[in-house]
Amino acid sequence: MVSTKTVLGGFEFDNCLMNAAGVWCMTKEELEEVKDSVAGTFVTKTATLDYRAGNPEPRYQNVPLGSINSMGLPNQGLTYYLDYLLELQEREPERTFFLSLVGMSPNETHTILKQVEASNFNGLVELNLSCPNVPGKPQIAYDFEMTEQILSEVFQYFTKPLGIKLPPYFDIVHFDQAAAIFNQFPLRFVNCVNSIGNGLYIEDESVVIKPKNGFGGIGGEYIKPTALANVHAFYQRLKPEIQIIGTGGVLTGRDAFEHILCGASMVQLGTTLQKEGMEAFQRITEELKAIMAEKGYEKLADFRGKLQYID
Ligand code: DHB
Secondary structure, eight states, X not given: OOOOOEEETTEEESOSEEEOTTSSOSSHHHHHHHHTSSSSBOBOOOBOSSOBOOSOSSOEEEETTEEEEOOOOOBOOHHHHHHHHXXXXXXXXXXXXXXXXXXXXXXXXXXXXXXXXHSOOOSEEEEEOOOOXXXXXXXXXXXXXXXXXXHHHHHHHOOSOEEXXXXXXXXXXHHHHHHHHHTXXXXXXXXXXXXXXXXXXXXXXXXXXXXXXXXXXXXSGGGHHHHXXXXXXXHHHSOTTSEEEEESOOOSHHHHHHHHHTTEEEEEESHHHHHHOTHHHHHHHHHHHHHHHHHTOOSGGGTTTOOOOOO
């Protein structure tokens, strides 16, 4: 019997596939749909302290090889997602869900995390260090000094299971420097990768999204090699207690298989879920199971991280 169940941060999940933050997760109704699908769990839209309308539309476009977005962190505000998760954990106490969050400033991040710490929330928190789309705000995770400072402050008071969402890095020295920072902290996971920030897509003579004169985060088929490289680079460098979530360019079971081969313990669908809808979970799960069966693998641990090199 082939199984795609997994363990992350000490919690068990029936399937290793879930949504990526930003897709199918803005409202309770969308989150319930992911919950009731074959996905192993869900993550909420990244919450800020207060409701945000986000950037002007059009702010997301599907394109042939992926997507481009500059949403600008539209979300219902922390209380909406936290209250829903508190109610859900009463209703489904045997399952575990992810709350994504980040403040509009370091202070706001601390305010949010202290509120989560003080609550009864017993799931996993994903701190998003990689939002590329708020005009005037650089991505936290590209500033290593800031990243180290925020994590040092957070772990002075935060005791619940916490991981971080990362942007792609493109230099071996940056993998080394980032991993050296993350290894200092009791992180449960890193999620590689968020969109490749600030690409530009042109149709005829025009950009296709309105914010930032068309610049936006790139997802989908374009980004799989970068995503796999980041998953594997951190799998090689992080202490084993910090697990990896693989996100980026998962269109097929083969893509999910490759993320797991690179070291991922959980795999997220972003652009593919946006383009194909909830059926993607079933299709990709079946495709992944077929590959495992053909290769004689019964569980993810049989091939996780076992990427082969050429001598
Ligand atoms: C948004 C985009 C991201 O890639 C992210 O990590 C958080 C927010 C956005 O534009 O809403």
